[in-house]
Amino acid sequence: MLMSLMGRLSASHQYWRKEIEKHGGKVANHVIGVTCLIASPAERERGGSSKLAEAMERGIPVISEAWLKDSIEKQEPQPLEAYDIVTDLAPDGKGIPWDKMDPSEEALESLSAELKLYGKRGVHNDTRLQERGGTIFEKDGVLYNCAFSRCDLGKKLNDYCVIQLISVPESNLNLYYKKGKVGDDPNAEERLEERRTWKLL
Structure with missing residues (x-):
């Protein structure tokens, strides 16, 4: 074993x-x-x-x-x-959504746990592709999933960007892109594109 x-x-x-x-x-x-x-x-x-x-x-x-x-x-x-010591946890995260948290110490601790539990294999909820069995595309051990954030309070910057390549059974690959300011989800720029062919280097 x-x-x-x-x-x-x-x-x-x-x-x-x-x-x-x-x-x-x-x-x-x-x-x-x-x-x-x-x-x-x-x-x-x-x-x-x-x-x-x-x-x-x-x-x-x-x-x-x-x-x-x-x-x-x-x-x-x-x-x-x-x-078992984790049956009550879920890999797609729990608690307050990270973009709705206040900047207190408790919220930051919760954010840290949220991100760890969400995991690098989680398909973004807004794509709704998880309902169709969507998973993050993986090739040669590489997961095509990126998330970036930028925070500079002095310059009033607090934004993020998510890019995912999602594989859906009996369908084509989908590219999901989302960019916006933390806490201003309704105004985020968002795209979901389905492609028949992708050239992966």
């Missing part, structure tokens, strides 16, 4: 790596291809990391360290779902 470790656990990652390997398992530094991601519930409360977000996006179980202890003690892998 291949697994990955994240954040501060009750013992060091080196200790757990040795224990896992001693019992026939393997540890990876990434989440691609792993059976599960082992993390402390405290990590999830802190907003997690890109590793947590990627595991959630890929549907990889995120479980507590207790699973390791119990599996070793009982000398067989325990059911992963019994140790």
Whole structure:
């Protein structure tokens, strides 16, 4: 069984790596291809990391360290779902939409969590293509999804731009582009173009 470790656990990652390997398992530094991601519930409360977000996006179980202890003690892998620590979270984000937040410290913390949980594979809600099974186009391990923001309070700049190449089953590729000022969504410039052919370098 291949697994990955994240954040501060009750013992060091080196200790757990040795224990896992001693019992026939393997540890990876990434989440691609792993059976599960082992993390402390405290990590999830802190907003997690890109590793947590990627595991959630890929549907990889995120479980507590207790699973390791119990599996070793009982000398067989325990059911992963019994140790899950993220079932109440969703990779498409929760809470207040990021462009509707106030600039307080609490809002900034919430924004950070929102962006991490939204994930780099999330199709923008305004495209409505997720309802048709749309996904971010991926080729050779590259996701065609970009988001930029620019903020300079002195120059009164606070804008963003989102560009996504979206693949829809039984359809053509779609290019989504959105640009505007944060908090002024109704006046944002927005385009969704469907193309029969795309030349990707």
